[in-house]
Amino acid sequence: MKPIFITGGRIIDPASNFDDNADILINEGIVEKVEKGLKPPSDAEVIDAAGLVVTPGLIDIHVHLRDPGQEYKEDIKSGTRAAAAGGFTAVAVMANTEPVGDDPSMIHYTYEKAAGEAARVYPLGALTKGLEGKEMAELGRMKNAGAVGFSDDGRPVVNGSIMRNALHYASGINAPVIAHEEDPYLAAGGVMHEGAVSSVLGLKGMPSAAEEAMLARDLLILKLTGGHLHIAHVSTAGSVELVREAKAEGLNVTAEVTPHHLLLTDRLVKNSGYNTNTKVNPPLRTELDRQALWAGLLDDTIDAIASDHAPHHPDDKDVEYDFAPFGIAGLETTLPLMLDEVASGRIKKFTLPLLVKKLTSAPARILNLPGGTIKAGSPADLTIIDLKREFIINPETWYSKSRNTPFTGKRLTGAPVYTIVDGLIKMKEGVVSE
Numbered sequence: 001m002k003p004i005f006i007t008g009g010r011i012i013d014p015a016s017n018f019d020d021n022a023d024i025l026i027n028e029g030i031v032e033k034v035e036k037g038l039k040p041p042s043d044a045e046v047i048d049a050a051g052l053v054v055t056p057g058l059i060d061i062h063v064h065l066r067d068p069g070q071e072y073k074e075d076i077k078s079g080t081r082a083a084a085a086g087g088f089t090a091v092a093v094m095a096n097t098e099p100v101g102d103d104p105s106m107i108h109y110t111y112e113k114a115a116g117e118a119a120r121v122y123p124l125g126a127l128t129k130g131l132e133g134k135e136m137a138e139l140g141r142m143k144n145a146g147a148v149g150f151s152d153d154g155r156p157v158v159n160g161s162i163m164r165n166a167l168h169y170a171s172g173i174n175a176p177v178i179a180h181e182e183d184p185y186l187a188a189g190g191v192m193h194e195g196a197v198s199s200v201l202g203l204k205g206m207p208s209a210a211e212e213a214m215l216a217r218d219l220l221i222l223k224l225t226g227g228h229l230h231i232a233h234v235s236t237a238g239s240v241e242l243v244r245e246a247k248a249e250g251l252n253v254t255a256e257v258t259p260h261h262l263l264l265t266d267r268l269v270k271n272s273g274y275n276t277n278t279k280v281n282p283p284l285r286t287e288l289d290r291q292a293l294w295a296g297l298l299d300d301t302i303d304a305i306a307s308d309h310a311p312h313h314p315d316d317k318d319v320e321y322d323f324a325p326f327g328i329a330g331l332e333t334t335l336p337l338m339l340d341e342v343a344s345g346r347i348k349k350f351t352l353p354l355l356v357k358k359l360t361s362a363p364a365r366i367l368n369l370p371g372g373t374i375k376a377g378s379p380a381d382l383t384i385i386d387l388k389r390e391f392i393i394n395p396e397t398w399y400s401k402s403r404n405t406p407f408t409g410k411r412l413t414g415a416p417v418y419t420i421v422d423g424l425i426k427m428k429e430g431v432v433s434e
């Protein structure tokens, strides 16, 4: 394995509060040195990062790779290539596969299939058997097999007693529970946010209360059990407030938000002419919610940004709005969308170091993952970013098998130019290595 020498870049490492120009020497998959004025070893591959930003490898803690069972939508190979193309060195993958990831053999399957691919893959185990919400899955055995957390994502855990037992058990084995907060009775039949726009369009809505009621319940249960509850894809102003209050009370709760909830509203369902790529669960909400999500991200109520990469085949989405599956693919758009927000200055206080924190040290901490920092001795997972690069979202060029994004054609400023995983260059100038 050739050493890699990255010279002249601005290193941003929120975990160690480092933001300065320095050189990095990588050897045998490990960051060996981070110092100013280093000399490259004669056999090293040199990356000239002058004018570029070097960050810890980005980590996406909410990804659906559909493998096994729906490989026509995505598989571990295509999904990790999409991750590397998007600047991510690691992804945590949800258990709503076929069969469901509710058993140690499924955790082993994921690790084995992901070995040597373009990004690291950390499996999340299902919280309940078959995602049915009826019986707790074997969390301990899955944890021993390498599951990094537990979630029925895609579905809520409706039975409060099961959520209580799961949180209690997970806390005993030091694993986070990730909750998809939705009261399925309140949300039943909904295809978009319930509000003025759904009324005008005549589409059945999912009220904000469906998310908030379940979130409030889970926070109350967390008070009983202790443990760590992570809230997936927070989408409403009320949810942000609930998490803020719970944190102020000292509960061990963390939260994530997606780029689409930060950038889009339910008006797009109308303005796009019922484009099914705007159909996602939780749904795109209102401008008021969107503003609240940004406020929550800035004051650290919301810890991390995650894509909720939910790939679907174009044929699945090419149906009437009511019949399309929920989901937006995000691995190849998340970083450029967020970099563009920083570049535009639209959101005051949304700085580059803050963005890097939300995509590196914060997600690493939520799932207790290695990485998320650049220091001597840490795994050599790094992302190099060109803040000036013009980027147009074009799903036809994606490594993902999916095309489902509402952002097609968007012009952005800023893109990843290198993704380095375990000391190997997996993506260079947008091209993922074989």
Ligand code: DOR
Pocket: 064, 096, 153, 154, 155, 180, 279, 280, 281, 282, 310, 311, 325, 326, 327, 328
């Ligand atoms: O839009 C979504 N799609 N939300 C989810 O919670 C699940 C996901 C999927 O698996 O497609």
